[in-house]
Amino acid sequence: xxxxxxxxxxxxxxHVAISIEGRNAGIYQRFAEMFAEFSDAESLxxxxxxxxxxxxxxRHRITLQGTYRERYGNASCALTEEGVHxxxxxPTLELGDVFxxxxxxxxxPRTRALQVALRAEQSAHDFYTRLVQQxxxxxxxxxxxxxxxxEGDHVNYLQKMLTPSPAGADK
Numbered sequence: 001x002x003x004x005x006x007x008x009x010x011x012x013x014x015h016v017a018i019s020i021e022g023r024n025a026g027i028y029q030r031f032a033e034m035f036a037e038f039s040d041a042e043s044l045x046x047x048x049x050x051x052x053x054x055x056x057x058x059r060h061r062i063t064l065q066g067t068y069r070e071r072y073g074n075a076s077c078a079l080t081e082e083g084v085h086x087x088x089x090x091p092t093l094e095l096g097d098v099f100x101x102x103x104x105x106x107x108x109p110r111t112r113a114l115q116v117a118l119r120a121e122q123s124a125h126d127f128y129t130r131l132v133q134q135x136x137x138x139x140x141x142x143x144x145x146x147x148x149x150x151e152g153d154h155v156n157y158l159q160k161m162l163t164p165s166p167a168g169a170d171k
Contacts (some may be wrong), residue, residue, distance in 0.1 A: 001072035003084055011068075011138055013131055015077035016062045016084060017147075020127070024120060031113055046110045049161065053117065056154065060147060067143055111162065118158040125151035 008016070032050035035043045107115075128148035135141040 002082075003079075008079075008084065008134075010135060010137055011072050011075070011077055012079045013135070014064060014068050014071070014140070015079060017131070017144075018061055018068060019125065020066060021057050021061035024085040025054045025061060025123070027120075028054035028057060028117070031117075035110070035113070042110060046113065049114070050117070060150070062144070063147075067140070071140075084158055112163050114158055116161065118155065121158060125155055127151075131157070145151065148168070 028050045032047045032054060035050065036045035038044075125148055128144045128151055131144040132141050132148060135144055
């Protein structure tokens with residue numbers, strides 16, 4: 001049985017956030033590895049974007065894990081994102097989505113990958129914003145607010161990456 005987002009206690013919300021950050025770091029690492037295999041300049045640049053994003057997700061996870069340990073020690077929490085309905089609509093970043101040209105024939109794999117990442121980062125931003133709104137603990141609320149701002153920065157960065165530069169402009 002799944003639970004409503006609003007029913008999470010602070011420990012559960014923090015635990016789920018750790019899980020999400022770890023999952024996304026792994027996904028971004030796989031994307032980076034996949035693009036790096038192509039070895040052309042654009043693919044290597046795209047791989048670099050995803051490596052950077054993976055590192056950011058790992059930093060977020062480490063920060064959240066530190067907060068969890070400070071607050072709850074080694075107490076376990078069995079709740080995962082799958083146990084919460086309506087909460088996190090992070091798209092599943094399947095490798096097939098990136099190369100599914102039949103669905104978006106005029107879009108490059110790079111653009112499709114960045115669009116999927118943009119949706120994931122927007123959803124993460126929304127997730128942390130919701131946690132800020134439901135968290136009564138001031139310190140935890142500040143952490144979630146900071147993470148929301150970081151995710152918002154990721155959204156802005158990816159939107160810029162997806163915005164075509166004017167002809168002749170330096171990248």
